[in-house]
Amino acid sequence: MNDTPEKTKLSWWRRLSSGLKRTSSSLGTAVADLVTKRKLDRAMLEDIEDVLLRADLGTEVAARISAAVGHGRYDKAISADDVKSVVATEVETVLAPVAKPLEIDGAQKPFVILVVGVNGSGKTTTIGKLAAKFSGEGRKVMLAAGDTFRAAAIEQLKIWGERTKSPVIAGAQGSDSASLAFNAITAAREQKLDVLLIDTAGRLQNKAELMNELEKVVRVIKKVDASAPHAVLLVLDATVGQNALSQVEAFHRTAGVTGLVMTKLDGTARGGILVALAEKHKLPVHFIGVGEGIDDLAPFTALDFAKAIAGIE
């Protein structure tokens, strides 16, 4: 029997809030410890700001939240719930403009999605999860194993192809990833497929040679279809903290990132990095990864994320 929309929403909420448990509970515990001891004063606000910085929310947002907490509350007793509710409101304000679903333009056949990011950020896994989602929506999906550096990455993508019943275009290890992308688009076009997801090798954002190679992949894709790639998704690992900010800058410069996916939010107490990113770069955030399983990719919504990070049930 199919789940009702309410049931589905509830299960996403549970997954999201349990995924962000490490962030929300370390934030919640620290706030609870602070507020039970004394009335609100400047020192307490500074302590609250430190807690927010430790969750990687970034200096601007942390300062704004602590100012909002202080507003009209000096010399009064304050509860942890008061603080959490201010955190949720302020975080939602920052996130609302960037929370945008990934729109697949059905007129593009295939709609080409290039997936980029540093090593181990979760690109291949995210592609697998996206393939499952898109095929579940009735779209015909193809995967391209553009991470030609690592044989294991090619194998991993093939496994996702089998799991999601999506054809996989792969070359030999070490083959040219730009020509693989070219072949994949041509094949997907011939077969009139809906979505082509192209994996790329992980690269550090400060390695010029590898970043140039990524630029070439984009150039070659445009030769087949000048409007492609239709989406360039940067996959960011939440556990890297502030380094995510420089990853966004470098990948955006090289590949023209159109949206973000943040993975491993289940494995960190610093999920606030997404808020710092939204504040600084204003790039759309489409999905968040909260586990390794095929269903562990949640569409990104500002209110749910804000409540989950603040630990509001």
Ligand SMILES: Nc1nc2c(ncn2[C@@H]2O[C@H](COP(=O)(O)OP(=O)(O)OP(=O)(O)O)[C@@H](O)[C@H]2O)c(=O)[nH]1
């Ligand atoms: N906990 C958790 N683990 C994840 C998530 N997404 C990916 N992973 C794990 O992170 C590890 C790296 O993921 P990959 O998908 O191989 O990363 P990649 O970016 O393709 O790596 P390279 O091929 O080295 O560039 C794997 O063990 C994944 O199972 C997530 O949202 N949560």
